[in-house]
Structure formats: C-alpha cells, structure tokens
Amino acid sequence: xxxxxxxxxxxxxxxxxxxxxxxxxxxxxxxxxxxxxxxxxxxxxxxxxxxxxxxxxxxxxxxxxxxxxxxxxxxxxxxxxxxxxxxxxxxxxxxxxxxxxxxxxxxxxxxxxxxxxxxxxxxxxxxxxxxxxxxxxxxxxxxxxxxxxxxxxxxxxxxxxxxxxxxxxxxxxxxxxxxxxxxxxxxxxxxxxxxxxxxxxxxxxxxxxxxxxxxxxxxxxxxxxxxxxxxxxxxxxxxxxxxxxxxxxxxxxxxxxxxxxxxxxxxxxxxxxxxxxxxxxxxxxxxxxxxxxxxxxxxxxxxxxxxxxxxxxxxxxxxxxxxxxxxxxxxxxxxxxxxxxxxxxxxxxxxxxxxxxxxxxxxxxxxxxxxxxxxxxxxxxxxxxxxxxxxxxxxxxxxxxxxxxxxxxxxxxxxxxxxxxxxxxxxxxxxxxxxxxxxxxxxxxxxxxxxxxxxxxxxxxxxxxxxxxxxxxxxxxxxxxxxxxxxxxxxxxxxxxxxxxxxxxxxxxxxxxxxxxxxxxxxxxxxxxxxxxxxxxxxxxxxxxxxxxxxxxxxxxxxxxxxxxxxxxxxxxxxxxxxxxxxxxxxxxxxxxxxxxxxxxxxxxxxxxxxxxxxxxxxxxxxxxxxxxxxxxxxxxxxxxxxxxxxxxxxxxxxxxxxxxxxxxxxxxxxxxxxxxxxx
Numbered sequence: 001x002x003x004x005x006x007x008x009x010x011x012x013x014x015x016x017x018x019x020x021x022x023x024x025x026x027x028x029x030x031x032x033x034x035x036x037x038x039x040x041x042x043x044x045x046x047x048x049x050x051x052x053x054x055x056x057x058x059x060x061x062x063x064x065x066x067x068x069x070x071x072x073x074x075x076x077x078x079x080x081x082x083x084x085x086x087x088x089x090x091x092x093x094x095x096x097x098x099x100x101x102x103x104x105x106x107x108x109x110x111x112x113x114x115x116x117x118x119x120x121x122x123x124x125x126x127x128x129x130x131x132x133x134x135x136x137x138x139x140x141x142x143x144x145x146x147x148x149x150x151x152x153x154x155x156x157x158x159x160x161x162x163x164x165x166x167x168x169x170x171x172x173x174x175x176x177x178x179x180x181x182x183x184x185x186x187x188x189x190x191x192x193x194x195x196x197x198x199x200x201x202x203x204x205x206x207x208x209x210x211x212x213x214x215x216x217x218x219x220x221x222x223x224x225x226x227x228x229x230x231x232x233x234x235x236x237x238x239x240x241x242x243x244x245x246x247x248x249x250x251x252x253x254x255x256x257x258x259x260x261x262x263x264x265x266x267x268x269x270x271x272x273x274x275x276x277x278x279x280x281x282x283x284x285x286x287x288x289x290x291x292x293x294x295x296x297x298x299x300x301x302x303x304x305x306x307x308x309x310x311x312x313x314x315x316x317x318x319x320x321x322x323x324x325x326x327x328x329x330x331x332x333x334x335x336x337x338x339x340x341x342x343x344x345x346x347x348x349x350x351x352x353x354x355x356x357x358x359x360x361x362x363x364x365x366x367x368x369x370x371x372x373x374x375x376x377x378x379x380x381x382x383x384x385x386x387x388x389x390x391x392x393x394x395x396x397x398x399x400x401x402x403x404x405x406x407x408x409x410x411x412x413x414x415x416x417x418x419x420x421x422x423x424x425x426x427x428x429x430x431x432x433x434x435x436x437x438x439x440x441x442x443x444x445x446x447x448x449x450x451x452x453x454x455x456x457x458x459x460x461x462x463x464x465x466x467x468x469x470x471x472x473x474x475x476x477x478x479x480x481x482x483x484x485x486x487x488x489x490x491x492x493x494x495x496x497x498x499x500x501x502x503x504x505x506x507x508x509x510x511x512x513x514x515x516x517x518x519x520x521x522x523x524x525x526x527x528x529x530x531x532x533x534x535x536x537x538x539x540x541x542x543x544x545x546x547x548x549x550x551x552x553x554x555x556x557x558x559x560x561x562x563x564x565x566x567x568x569x570x571x572x573x574x575x576x577x578x579x580x581x582x583x584x585x586x587x588x589x590x591x592x593x594x595x596x597x598x599x600x601x602x603x604x605x606x607x608x609x610x611x612x613x614x615x616x617x618x619x620x621x622x623x624x625x626x627x628x629x630x631x632x633x634x635x636x637x638x639x640x641x642x643x644x645x646x647x648x649x650x651x652x653x654x655x656x657x658x659x660x661x662x663x664x665x666x667x668x669x670x671x672x673x674x675x676x677x678x679x680x
Contacts, residue, residue, distance in 0.1 A: 001031070001134075001215060003208045005201060015044060015200070016058060020069045022128070022200040027066025032130040032211070034374065035367045036065045036408070037288045038192070041119035041127045042200060043079055046105065055079040057120050061110025063408050075112040076105030082120030086173065091166035093404055114404045117169035122176060124196030126203040131192040131286045133374050134214035137381035139189045140285055140390045147385060148187050151217050152210070154179070157186040161391055163287070163399060164191075185210060190391045191286055221384045227265075228272030231304065236263065236353055239304035241491045242547070243350070246312045247300075248499035249548035250319040251344045251358050256420025256550070258446055259498025260365045260471075262373060263354025270376045271351040275383070277301075280349060283390040285378045287399035291408065293368045293375070295329070295396045297347035297355070298322045304352070312547065319344065333397040341400070347372045356498070360420050362446050362472050364412075416444025417657055422497040424448045424490065426480050426537055427507030429456020432557055432605060434463075435649035436504045441468050443653060445502060448493035450478040452507070471496075480507045480533030490540040500544045502656045505534045505579075506557040511571045512617040523571050530575035534582055542590065551594025555655045556583040557648070560603035560669065560677040568621045580667070587665035596664040598655045601679075602648045603671035604633035638673025 004025050010018060019042040026032050026040065041059040048054050058074040060066065081103040085091065091099070100112055113119070119127050138147050145158055157179040162168035172186060172194075179186075184206050185195035195210060197203035230236065244259055251257045270276060277299050284290045302314045323343035330340045346368040348356040355372060359365030382388040391399075399405060423440045427433035429451030437449045441464040449464070451457040457475035464473035474496045478489040493500055509529045511522050534556060545552035562580045565573035586597040619626045634642050648670045654660055655668065667679040 001029070001208050001212045003205060004029075005204055010201070015042060016071045016074070018200045019058060019074065019126070020071050022126075022204040023060065023066045023069035025204060026128060026130060026207070027069060030370065031133045031374065032207075033066055034131075034289075034371050035292065036063065038066055038128075038130040039113045039115055039119070040066065040069075040129065040200070040203075041074075041113075043125045046076065048078070048105065056105060057082060057116070059116050059119050060113045062113050064110065073110060075110045075116075077103040077112055077116060077120070078105065079120060082117060085117065085166070086121060086170070088166075093165055093402075096166050097404065111407075115164050115169070117166055118164070118172055118194070121169045121173040122194075122196065124203070125198050126200045127194060127196045128200075128203045128207045129192060129194045130207065130211075131288050132211045132214070133378050134211050134218055134381075135187065135193040136190075136285045137218055137378045137385065138214050139187060139191070140378060140382045140388055141386045142389050143386065144187075144189050147217075151213055152187075155184050156210070157183055159186055159188050161188070161190040161395065163395070163402065165404075192288075218381045218385065222381070223384060225269070225273075228269045230265075230268045230272075231352060235304065237491075237495070239353060241494045242304075242308070242311065243302070243315070243353070244356070244494050245499040245544045245547035246315040246549075247319075247348060247356060248358075249312075249550045250316050252420065252548070252550050254342060254344070255360055255415075256501065257344075257358045257360060257498070258362050258365055258420055258422060259356045259358050260362070260369045261354055261356050261495065261498075262369060267354050267373070267376065268352070270380060271349055271355070273380075276349075276351065279379055279383060279388050282379075282388055283393060283396045285375050285390055287391060287396065289371050289375070290396055290400045291405055292346065293371055294326070294346050295393065295400065297349050297372065298345035300348050300350050302350070308547065312549070329393070329397065333394055334401065338401045358498075360415050361444070362497075363469060366471065416442075418443040418445040418502070421445040421501040421656075422448070422493065422499055423502035423504065423656070424450060424493055424500050424537075424541060425504040425506060426450045426478065426533070427452075427557075428460045429453045432602065432645045432648045433504070433506040434460050435645035436506060436557075436652045437473070438464065438467075439646070439649040439653045440502065440504070440656065441472060443657070445656075446471075446497050447473045448476050448489070448496070448500075449473055450476040450480075450489050450507070452477070452479050478507075480537055481528040483536050486533075486536045486540050490537075490544065494544055499548045500541050501548070501550070501552050503537065503541045503552070503554045504557065504652055504656070505537050505554065507533055507537075508557070508576070509572075510569075510614055512568055512614055512621075513571070514568045515570045518571055526571035526575045527578070530572065531578040531582070534579045538582065538586055542586070542595070545590075545595055546593055549593075552596070553656045554583065554586060554595070554597040555652045556580070556597070556599045557652070558583070558599045558601050558667070560601045560671045560674050562601065563667075563679065564674065564676045566618075566621065568617060584665050591664060596655075596660075598660070598663060598665065599667045600648055600651050600655070601667055601669045601671060601677065602643060603637075603669075603674055603677070604630075605643050605645055605648060605670075634672070636674070637671060638675060641672045643670060643672050 023040045039060040046056040061075045064073040157175045195207040326343040357369035423445040425437040428437040428449035449460040454477040461473035461475035476489040561573040562577045
C-alpha cells in the first residue's frame, strides 16, 4: 500500500489539522475504510469552560466520514473522565453513552464515536483504526491468531472479537498492558487494525506499513485460477436490461429502490468459483458493514434464456425466500427486543452476470456496491489462507440491531418525495425538458436526460450531478423518432439505474407554414418527432414498467394547440393532437398495470423551439411585429403573465408524484389562462 503522507502538504499544520489531514488520507483509501468506517483520535491539552488546561481526547464524531474530515468533525471529551472508567468492572451501552455525553467539551458538538473508550483507554497520543481489506482477510480465517503472529511477531497485540463498547475497550487496554514494550498496535479479530504513535504522522506511517505486510502475505498465498467462461458481452447486456426491472420491482414492493450494477471480469470470475454460493453466505467480513449490506447477499441463479414470465416469477420467488429467511433470522435472535428492519436484500449476486446493490437512493445503493466489491476480495484471499470464517450469525445480529449502530441511520436525511424513482426525460437538453429533469432530480429521482444533442444531454446530466451527487443522472443521446436510438437509450437507463418509473415525453419540433405550402417531408417530419417519437418512447418504457410490476407515471408535454390550433401551425398542431390521443390510449390500456398517463398543455413558453424563423412566421400569422410577439402572447391570456419552463416543470412534477396518484388521462393547462383551450 502506498504511503501518501506529503510533508509539503502537512507543513505548518497544527496537531489537530494534522489529525484531520491524516484522517483524510485514511478515508480516501477504499481498501482501508469505506463510507464512514474507521476512526482516528488525538490527545491534546485544551482549556475547559473554566479556563483550566486539561487533557482532551479529540475523536472522530459518529456519522462523519474520514474521507472528508475537518477539525470540526472531531468531538472533544475530557480524557481524565474517560480514563477514570478503567476502575469499573462493567458498563452497559446505555450507561456508556450517557456517561460520555457528560464528558464532552462542547455539548452541542458532534456525538463522539462509539469507540471513544478504546481511544481513551489506550495511552498513545495519536491512534488510527481501520477495517483494512488485507487485515480482514487475515482475521476472517480459521486460526487468525496464528497468522497474525506469523506475520507480525510481537509487533501487535491481539483481541478476540467483542462488539465495540466498554468491554472491548477494557480488554484491549489490558492486552496492551500485558504486551511487550514497544508494540506498534493491535489487531481486533474479525474487526480491524489499530495503530498508534506520538503524532498522527507516526500512527499513519505505521498503519500503512503493517497493512502492506498483510498484503504481501496474501499475495504469497494466492494461487492462479482459471478465468471464467462468460457469455458474450452483448448477450450479457441484453440479459442485464431484461433482469434488472424484475429485480427492481421485487425489491420495491414496500418502498421504491434504485439499483447499481457491477459486472466486470473480476466479479464474473469470483461468482464462477465452484464454492462461490457457499462462501458468500457466511456473514459479513466486518460488523462495520452489516448495516449497509445485511448479513448475507441474495444468490440469484437464473438462466438468461427464460421467458419474461418465468424470469419474473424466478426473481420474485428468490426475493420472497430471502425475505422469509431474514425474518426467521431475526426471530431466532431478537426475542421481541427490536423492531425488525426491512427484509429485502441489499446485495444481489447473479452468477454469469455480476452483482447488483439496492437502495432507497442512489447514494444508499452505492455504499453496498462498493463494500461488496471489497468483500469479494477479502473472501477470496481468506479462502487461500485456510478458509473464510467471519463472525458468527448471533454476533452479526447483535451488531445489526445494536442501538448505537442504528443511531447512524437517524443521521441520514429523510428520503425525498421521489426517492427510489427513475425518470426518463426526453428533450432534456434545454427548455422545458431541462427544467423538468432538474425538478425531478430535486424531488429525489435519478434522471436519464435524453436529447438529440449529445452536448445538451450531457450538460443537463452534469448540472444534476453537481447539485445531487455523482451518478444521479445519465446523459443519453436520443432521436426519439429513431427506434434503434430510443431502445438503446432506454436500455442505458435501465442498465444504470435498474428500471424506469417516470417518463416525461417532451421532445418535439415546431414546424410552421400554411397547409397549402407545407411539403410532404415537413409534414412527415413533424409526425415522426411529435407523434411517432412519443409512441416509440412509450412502447419501450411501458415494457420496462410492466416487468417491474410497480406501476408508473407518464407525463406528455403536449400544447395548447392540441385543443385550439393556430393558423399556419398545422403540421405541429395535428401531430401534437395525435400525441394527446396516444396519452389517453395509454391511460386506458395500462390503468390495470397501475400506470398513469397525463398531459400538460403549455403555451408560449419561450424555449429553443422559438427560433428566429418560427418567431417571424408566428408574428406574420398574427400581423404583428416580431418584437411584439412575446407581449402579444402574454396579453391574450386571462392572467396576462409569462409562462416559464419552470412553471411547466412544476405541473409535470405534480403529475409524477403520489400527490396525483388518482389522476390519469387528464390535461393540465399551463398557459396563464387561454379561455378557448380550457379542456372540455
């Protein structure tokens, strides 16, 4: 493992700034910690509330992430109060939390880590604790104590697995006190590595050096394995986009979920091992992961040549069996103490294809996706060293339902209205489509932003990711009148997010001209985009929604012209009227599937459709000057107000949410009040 401490970067930093700097180096290395795991600390002298200088332990706050650590993220506790507990024989978790709360330097500051006592009991000034992959590989074996001794000799103390808390901290302290002088750290079996030093720099360097020794030992034990014979990539991709919606639907029966997928060569090779099914059902590599991944993944072995009906049934049956097994696991150990957590799997292994991770949000799905990628390496390495033997099931349960661990869940933000939903928006590169894509993302959906312009699609996706996080949007190049492009775009959205729940069918063109002057090509192009385009998008996404079996919402961006056509706008008005009829037919044919189809009718929204040519022709049709056109449209409405793309997006958003769950086949005008265009 590369030591990334940079003296130039660290120069001039205070001890607490160095604590935060070293913590970030640990947090930025995924083979050391993932998604909030691990913790660090430093003992310093500070003034208390009475101005007295006292020893203080600055330890990572619960729920913070080392990757982004700042000085403010480290809770301060009075070290003397913590070390006073060494005289106690026992302490419940509730007593420990209450006691530590009374020891804090800043009552309104971050809550100290659940491993505060471990950091406080140990004497060294700087401490680093991680769940390094290489260390977990060593300690999740049948005889981890022997392996650790062989590799490290007397450099490390060892502590048998205990759940974090008073007892574990007290035992760790006693083991270190008995150990030979000069030891550099300790190994917590089935848990991780702790190193220390007089400074954060020293503790960090030791940590990297000791993990490197473990990596080298694992590399020496590794044996070459034959590559898996995977199906051709095209066949695997086709199976992925067929399977994912069935899986998304089965996991979304309580709350909507999005999926993330990883199917590279290393994953396929791991899942092709003859022992893969058995070894992946042996619990988590470290208890720190269990809230994110559950104890075991779902093993989903389904053939890619099954019919849709058979594939859907196989997926639902596998999820049902997993949930029943999880309920039985809770029943075995719970004894009525805790409210059961949701039973659906977080990680789904599909031999021959790859693995999925599921979550209520994309961020929640990314965590188990990343964790399980590392877990596969830990399992494979442990097997080479004698066998993968993680913590036992009863111990896993006690961590999964440990109130101090569950507290972390309360720190998560409340899911937004469209959390777990996947939206496809066409014409999303500009105007109404872009506004809709941004509004849906703000409400919690992940968005596939489709546009004829690759640059426009990418820019909208980038804007969403900047606001809501990496991967929350996908830019898709799509000519909606081209079936090949539509199908490819829909497949890309399904492959990225697992399915599609919402479709905003918006892409369109606005040809002008009197009927007598239109060419057949102009007429046909309007219908290709403004009618057939909506048909092709609807057909492709309806198939996805039906596989999911959880309903869906279509919103068609039509136009006031579908009800009140304007002169010299015939090709546009006729094609958009057909779009409106398509929406009604979808509402009729798919209401039984829980799929709703509604329309919004904007008017005079000044987007890119209003080219200079269109403006000139519309002004000519009404015998006014071009520079009078916008005011003409404003004044003819009852409210005499300008309609913006964001106004249309608000109405679209309403029709995509459960707030309109009893509405289908409806038209919602967004035109500031055009009396003639009132829906009848």
